[in-house]
Amino acid sequence: MKKYSNFVAKLGNECYYYIRRKLFTVPSQELRTINEHRKHPPMVTVCLPMDCGHFKMLISTILDILLQQLYCLNIRDIILLAAVATCFLIYLHGRYNRKVWWRLLLGLALLCWAAVVAYTTVSSRSDGQQFVCHMTIFHSYREILHGGNPEILRSNFMNILLFYPAGLLGGMVLPRKWPGWLRCILVVLLLAAMSAGIEWMQYRFSLGQCEIDDVLHNTVGALLGVLLSLYARKYAAKGK
Numbered sequence: 001m002k003k004y005s006n007f008v009a010k011l012g013n014e015c016y017y018y019i020r021r022k023l024f025t026v027p028s029q030e031l032r033t034i035n036e037h038r039k040h041p042p043m044v045t046v047c048l049p050m051d052c053g054h055f056k057m058l059i060s061t062i063l064d065i066l067l068q069q070l071y072c073l074n075i076r077d078i079i080l081l082a083a084v085a086t087c088f089l090i091y092l093h094g095r096y097n098r099k100v101w102w103r104l105l106l107g108l109a110l111l112c113w114a115a116v117v118a119y120t121t122v123s124s125r126s127d128g129q130q131f132v133c134h135m136t137i138f139h140s141y142r143e144i145l146h147g148g149n150p151e152i153l154r155s156n157f158m159n160i161l162l163f164y165p166a167g168l169l170g171g172m173v174l175p176r177k178w179p180g181w182l183r184c185i186l187v188v189l190l191l192a193a194m195s196a197g198i199e200w201m202q203y204r205f206s207l208g209q210c211e212i213d214d215v216l217h218n219t220v221g222a223l224l225g226v227l228l229s230l231y232a233r234k235y236a237a238k239g240k
């Protein structure tokens with residue numbers, strides 16, 4: 001618990017200092033002495049921008065910090081967090097799966113996931129910076145077997161985890177009357193096509209790394225998620 005509390009505290013401090021630095025201006029003339037502070041408390045002027053530039057920078061900063069801290073966690077802790085979140089989501093789906101607002105909430109969560117993935121894989125990367133393209137299947141595992149960086153295994157695991165929530169949410173959002181096999185095929189194909197589209201954009205605009213292995217791992221994550229959504233459907237049916 002101490003590790004998670006430190007993670008939350010660090011994220012909160014980074015966000016606080018960013019907001020204070022970007023959105024607030026304190027007049028320096030009122031910061032001279034303590035007595036002047038007591039007589040004339042410093043007035044904080046809110047400098048709200050007319051456009052969304054500061055807001056976008058704030059959101060991108062929060063996402064960068066959050067994703068970086070998540071990536072640095074131990075794999076065992078990541079699996080534990082994913083398991084707890086999955087169990088909680090399945091429990092909620094069993095109680096509220098017939099509610100319209102619950103379906104809308106799942107759809108909103110799916111859209112938020114898509115926005116985060118688009119930011120991390122495309123928007124946050126610069127054109128031509130450290131671009132690498134590997135179009136050979138299982139290239140990452142071959143590189144590890146030939147003495148490559150073992151951190152590649154962690155990257156593969158994170159690629160599986162990246163599309164796992166989409167498979168889980170996608171299987172829950174689809175209509176209840178649809179058979180399970182149709183949900184599974186539809187969700188996996190759509191998410192695999194999305195992953196392939198992301199890799200194509202990375203190849204087309206030279207963004208980061210373009211690898212076939214990423215598509216395979218993303219598809220595996222989507223498959224795991226949608227299979228668990230089928231279990232959630234059975235759990236919801238028992239709770240009628």
